[in-house]
Amino acid sequence: MKIAIVGATGEVGRMMIKCLEEFEIPVTELDLFASQRSAGKELFYNDRPYKVQELKNSALLAHRDYVLFSAGAGVAKSFAPIAAEACDVVIDNSSAFRKEESLPLVVPEVNGDLLGGYSGIVANPNCSTIQIIIPLAVLDKLFGLKKLIVSTYQSVSGSGNNGIQALMQQRRGETDKGIYPEVIDLNVIPQIGAFLDDGYSQEEEKMHHESRKILRLPELEVSATCVRVPVIYGHSVSVYAEFRDKVDLTRAEEALRSAESIIYNPFSYMTPLGLGSSNDSFVSRLRPGTDDHSLCFWNVANNVRLGAATNAVRILKQHAKQAGRL
Numbered sequence: 001m002k003i004a005i006v007g008a009t010g011e012v013g014r015m016m017i018k019c020l021e022e023f024e025i026p027v028t029e030l031d032l033f034a035s036q037r038s039a040g041k042e043l044f045y046n047d048r049p050y051k052v053q054e055l056k057n058s059a060l061l062a063h064r065d066y067v068l069f070s071a072g073a074g075v076a077k078s079f080a081p082i083a084a085e086a087c088d089v090v091i092d093n094s095s096a097f098r099k100e101e102s103l104p105l106v107v108p109e110v111n112g113d114l115l116g117g118y119s120g121i122v123a124n125p126n127c128s129t130i131q132i133i134i135p136l137a138v139l140d141k142l143f144g145l146k147k148l149i150v151s152t153y154q155s156v157s158g159s160g161n162n163g164i165q166a167l168m169q170q171r172r173g174e175t176d177k178g179i180y181p182e183v184i185d186l187n188v189i190p191q192i193g194a195f196l197d198d199g200y201s202q203e204e205e206k207m208h209h210e211s212r213k214i215l216r217l218p219e220l221e222v223s224a225t226c227v228r229v230p231v232i233y234g235h236s237v238s239v240y241a242e243f244r245d246k247v248d249l250t251r252a253e254e255a256l257r258s259a260e261s262i263i264y265n266p267f268s269y270m271t272p273l274g275l276g277s278s279n280d281s282f283v284s285r286l287r288p289g290t291d292d293h294s295l296c297f298w299n300v301a302n303n304v305r306l307g308a309a310t311n312a313v314r315i316l317k318q319h320a321k322q323a324g325r326l
């Protein structure tokens with residue numbers, strides 16, 4: 001398959017290269033793009049060096065099977081439509097197209113059916129949304145999800161390489177806040193993105209909108225509080241969910257245990273440091289909520305993998321299977 005990655009030098013772009021290797025995608029041609037700053041740098045795919053090219057309109061006019069974008073919303077808005085004209089499927093990791101009603105927002109385990117026969121731009125959801133939506137889709141099938149209240153504990157790699165740099169520099173004693181509104185080292189910041197008129201932040205609003213769209217539950221009540229914490233990799237989420245039907249915890253446990261991409265542990269819990277290179281969504285501390293129609297759980301996943309690169313490459317893989325390329 002002919003594949004290109006835009007934003008290949010970033011946290012997510014580098015992980016996309018690794019996921020292409022790990023998922024054994026049969027790549028016949030690979031083009032890696034980034035800004036002018038990185039042109040000429042070498043990145044490795046299956047131990048073979050590839051030179052990073054500066055992103056230009058003309059570079060996207062060649063036909064490719066898949067182009068993966070991970071270079072922010074501005075770059076995606078300018079360049080993804082050009083790539084989509086020339087290639088079969090563009091998978092964009094930014095927020096640029098997630099709200100477009102006509103474009104699919106996909107977590108393959110949940111709504112991968114949207115990929116069948118599809119060609120054009122596919123939006124990759126927000127990191128925290130991907131990891132909670134996988135177990136919530138399982139529980140929704142059982143009991144009918146009605147209401148969701150979540151609090152996130154999001155690592156600095158969620159802001160890309162600049163987030164990691166800010167934390168590391170502050171660890172070394174520098175006082176510059178970097179890209180954050182407050183010092184992040186030894187602190188927590190209850191703001192991710194700008195605040196909107198209703199008091200929620202942009203990141204919180206993404207979780208509201210994207211949960212409804214992916215689960216196809218336009219009436220779902222959602223309230224998120226998104227918090228940045230001084231963790232390098234791995235987002236954690238505390239989830240409270242209410243259901244239309246009475247909750248049976250044993251059935252919930254059985255379903256979570258057998259579901260794809262979920263590791264359910266009733267005896268212990270995951271922490272970001274324990275994640276390693278896992279591509280799964282970890283669920284633990286499953287317990288009753290405030291009544292017999294609700295439950296709570298603790299959810300952890302690697303934001304750069306499951307929350308970004310892994311989901312994008314899983315979209316590619318599922319589309320390729322359905323299109324007969326795999």
Ligand SMILES: NC(=O)c1ccc[n+]([C@@H]2O[C@H](COP(=O)([O-])OP(=O)(O)OC[C@H]3O[C@@H](n4cnc5c(N)ncnc54)[C@H](OP(=O)(O)O)[C@@H]3O)[C@@H](O)[C@H]2O)c1
Pocket residue numbers: 006007008009010011012013033034035036037038039055070071072073075093094095125126127157158159160161162303304307308
């Ligand atoms: N990190 C996460 O956990 C996560 C999760 C979900 C979604 N996302 C989204 O994924 C995207 C990338 O995030 P990241 O964490 O990988 O960020 P990052 O580490 O800051 O990397 C950004 C990438 O975009 C490239 N880029 C920036 N401006 C460009 C331009 N004008 N033309 C071409 N390439 C350009 C950079 O190239 P240079 O090296 O040349 O600067 C770099 O490769 C963002 O939209 C982000 O919101 C990230």
